[in-house]
Amino acid sequence: MNCGEFEKEWQELDDPSLLSPGMEDHRRDCSPCAEWVRDVNLIRWQARQMVETEAPPDRVWLHLRRRLEQEGLVREPGGRGLLARVLAFGWLPRLPMGLAYASVFVLALVGAEYLRDFLIPVASPPTPTTAMVQKAPERAAPPAQASKPPEPPIPTVIAKASPEKRDVYLDRWRQLNSSIEEMQGFIVMHPDDLLASEQLSTMQEQRTRFLVTLARWEEF
Amino acid sequence: MQPNSEIRRARRWPAMLVAVGVFCAGVGAVSGELIRKSFPTVANPSLLLHSHRGTVSVKGWDQNQVEIKGERASDAMRVMIDGTEEKVTVQTHPTREGISTQEARVDLEIRVPRQTLVRVESEQGDITVEDVTGDIAVEGVSNSVVLSNLSGHITARTVDGSILIRSSEGHIKADSITGDLKFIQVNGPELVGTTNSGAIRYQGDFGLGGTYLLHNYSSPIEIATSPKASFDLTARSVQGSVESNLTFRPMPLGTPFGRPSIGKVGKVLQGRFNAGKSTVQITSYSGTIRLYGAR
Numbered sequence: 269m270n271c272g273e274f275e276k277e278w279q280e281l282d283d284p285s286l287l288s289p290g291m292e293d294h295r296r297d298c299s300p301c302a303e304w305v306r307d308v309n310l311i312r313w314q315a316r317q318m319v320e321t322e323a324p325p326d327r328v329w330l331h332l333r334r335r336l337e338q339e340g341l342v343r344e345p346g347g348r349g350l351l352a353r354v355l356a357f358g359w360l361p362r363l364p365m366g367l368a369y370a371s372v373f374v375l376a377l378v379g380a381e382y383l384r385d386f387l388i389p390v391a392s393p394p395t396p397t398t399a400m401v402q403k404a405p406e407r408a409a410p411p412a413q414a415s416k417p418p419e420p421p422i423p424t425v426i427a428k429a430s431p432e433k434r435d436v437y438l439d440r441w442r443q444l445n446s447s448i449e450e451m452q453g454f455i456v457m458h459p460d461d462l463l464a465s466e467q468l469s470t471m472q473e474q475r476t477r478f479l480v481t482l483a484r485w486e487e488f
Numbered sequence: 489m490q491p492n493s494e495i496r497r498a499r500r501w502p503a504m505l506v507a508v509g510v511f512c513a514g515v516g517a518v519s520g521e522l523i524r525k526s527f528p529t530v531a532n533p534s535l536l537l538h539s540h541r542g543t544v545s546v547k548g549w550d551q552n553q554v555e556i557k558g559e560r561a562s563d564a565m566r567v568m569i570d571g572t573e574e575k576v577t578v579q580t581h582p583t584r585e586g587i588s589t590q591e592a593r594v595d596l597e598i599r600v601p602r603q604t605l606v607r608v609e610s611e612q613g614d615i616t617v618e619d620v621t622g623d624i625a626v627e628g629v630s631n632s633v634v635l636s637n638l639s640g641h642i643t644a645r646t647v648d649g650s651i652l653i654r655s656s657e658g659h660i661k662a663d664s665i666t667g668d669l670k671f672i673q674v675n676g677p678e679l680v681g682t683t684n685s686g687a688i689r690y691q692g693d694f695g696l697g698g699t700y701l702l703h704n705y706s707s708p709i710e711i712a713t714s715p716k717a718s719f720d721l722t723a724r725s726v727q728g729s730v731e732s733n734l735t736f737r738p739m740p741l742g743t744p745f746g747r748p749s750i751g752k753v754g755k756v757l758q759g760r761f762n763a764g765k766s767t768v769q770i771t772s773y774s775g776t777i778r779l780y781g782a783r
Binding site: 300436440443444447450451454458461463464467470471474477478481482485 | 630645647666682684
């Protein structure tokens with residue numbers, strides 16, 4: 269194994285501390301690669317330490333969690349909708365036999381009705397809006413516009429800031445998102461670029477820290 | 489004519505009194521309330537400062553005592569000062585909502601023993617910390633931060649404000665989203681400077697054996713180094729350019745950061761300057777990286 273193969277295999281490892289026997293042999297014989305492994309492990313260890321020492325107080329996490337829930341970005345586990353609970357069928361064996369048959373019949377009826385609407389769309393008279401949408405392809409709109417991802421929702425901590433601060437925070441938020449998006453696009457094109465991945469990770473950390481900072485100052 | 493001028497003079501007095509009254513009230517509002525407190529401490533106490541708005545100056549001195557001088561612009565801000573031999577805390581809090589920026593201002597000037605561990609959190613206002621050898625952490629939002637003559641673990645973060653660190657050494661981290669970063673004669677085992685859209689400037693010789701990482705996304709990065717500096721360099725800008733008037737030699741194989749994983753896209757400059765004692769990595773996505781020899 270040469271240094272290039274070692275590096276390639278290293279990048280594919282799930283756990284960089286678990287080297288294959290071939291990699292282990294190479295590491296023993298190659299001092300630069302051994303040094304590299306040591307450095308990376310040291311960095312990982314330091315990163316873990318940092319998480320422990322620089323973790324903000326619990327109230328900050330609670331506050332963040334509350335904000336994320338308010339914005340619908342996270343959901344409590346187990347909070348399933350009514351339809352999901354009905355379709356789980358766990359309730360069926362608990363019903364008396366007659367009622368169970370009736371329930372199956374009703375469910376089948378509702379399902380068939382739903383599938384009929386789903387598979388055979390009902391033709392509706394064209395409204396002025398739909399007519400415009402149908403004509404649009406003739407103008408050959410650029411496909412890039414269609415694939416542009418939507419802007420992330422504005423976090424409440426920014427939306428609720430005082431007017432003079434809100435514009436500044438919003439500008440910073442958009443700036444961070446735009447640079448992250450650009451870097452993500454670059455990494456898609458160049459997945460082996462480790463420095464770009466590091467920069468992306470730094471930007472994402474900055475974005476998180478930005479929101480944590482604003483949330484902390486909002487509390488006072 | 490005479491009666492008229494007398495009447496005018498008589499009318500002038502109340503007007504002058506009103507003017508003097510308004511002037512005094514204005515001076516009162518501007519001068520605010522003075523704060524002065526001091527605590528005897530151990531040689532290496534902690535200072536924790538949480539301030540909303542106003543200038544903050546922390547300076548080391550050769551006394552085992554923390555002295556706090558300040559000026560509060562209005563009673564809309566409560567200033568809480570608490571101290572023991574080991575720890576002194578200063579906090580400013582608004583007493584009600586919707587206070588104006590002028591009312592929220594509390595300027596603080598604090599002297600601390602040199603080995604003090606200092607933590608400053610502030611939302612707005614210039615922050616300066618100087619002549620301290622204990623660990624320093626500064627967390628700001630829209631603050632200009634100036635740190636001078638420090639050693640130890642130094643961390644400075646802002647959202648908007650610029651960060652200037654000079655004549656300091658140690659493990660140094662400076663991070664901002666839009667603020668510029670400037671390092672003048674800053675050395676140590678580790679320096680990490682990161683900003684998203686701010687510019688970065690390093691002026692110095694990269695010490696003897698440290699690691700220096702400077703990253704930004706979109707603004708220029710300038711390095712002015714001396715002819716006696718000794719470092720291995722990897723500089724890369726994905727969309728910008730890398731310019732240098734320094735002469736680099738090729739780095740030997742196996743040098744950290746000298747690996748092919750540095751990436752092939754964009755402009756890359758790699759090489760050894762003098763003996764290559766320190767390691768310098770500079771990256772930007774679209775900013776121009778410029779290196780030149782300082783006099």
